Amino acid sequence: MDQKIVDQTKSGSQNLGQLMMLLQRLEKHPHTFGEAGPLTPSEIHTIDAIGVEKGVLMSELANRLQVTKGAITQIIVRLEEKNLVVRTPNPADSRSVIVSLTPKGISAFRAHEEVRLHFYRELRSQLTDQEIEIFEKCIEKLCTHLRK
């Protein structure tokens, strides 16, 4: 009777596990984005977290990426050497440092955004409007569920 549900749950959770594995694998190797040379996953991830809007403090970045301040210092040094970000002193508080993207960094950000969008558009093209709606809802649920 409810053996069917048990089996469904099992295969569904396995599929979800599969998906997680594939996503992880996707984000494992360096890729070239825009004018920037090949960037490691954590480099492009950091650029993504800085964003194009305005500068970010080191500590805010550590917060967004959920790593220690020391880790941020290290990766920002590397990105600065590659001319993808700049560090400017914060006029409002001389302890802190504002990190922002250089034009080259912005180009990498845009290129990465484009890759994501392309991927997602491709996926959407294979689904009906109703399916898309439900899928997005599920992803959001999954996210809130993971954040707990």
Add this chain to the structure above:
Amino acid sequence: MDQKIVDQTKSGSQNLGQLMMLLQRLEKHPHTFGEAGPLTPSEIHTIDAIGVEKGVLMSELANRLQVTKGAITQIIVRLEEKNLVVRTPNPADSRSVIVSLTPKGISAFRAHEEVRLHFYRELRSQLTDQEIEIFEKCIEKLCTHLRK
């Protein structure tokens, strides 16, 4: 007009990015499974890939986990030291080695399976039957899409 679709695609791809980040974060720290002590993500992942059915060759394991043979040797040495796996010579081919789970390893496998199932059941409980069906379909599409 189709500005709406553009915006939807953008937010959807951002949600998917969010999901990827959360999944990555989830699989970042060691956890305790069954009788085994705390296991790192790659340790439990390897145990998962070995499975309870029957032994696996080192090379098959490298294949499943998509890492080099050297990486497998290293992690299997560690898992063997922790008494979670055993290496037995392959009677059919003396070059190769069969890896299989010890009772302690099996207990970790089961515990991990249970965590996944619990997580997935929880998610399902928040969705209607129809939503579940569509969600699973989307996950499968996403998987095949990622494997391309």
Add this chain to the structure above:
DNA sequence: CTAAAAGGTTTAGTAACTAAACTAAAAACA
């Protein structure tokens, strides 16, 4: 005005790899 907190950096150490050189056994070939 001093003590504590907050922002960053530095250093040493770890996990999880890779690439390349290596050994041994099995398969292919000629």
Add this chain to the structure above:
DNA sequence: TGTTTTTAGTTTAGTTACTAAACCTTTTAG
């Protein structure tokens, strides 16, 4: 059959992406 090539696995040295802890500087609080 004997030799070459391939396959299975190991070893080693080096890399990336961290963490934890000690350390400066400023800023904020009592």
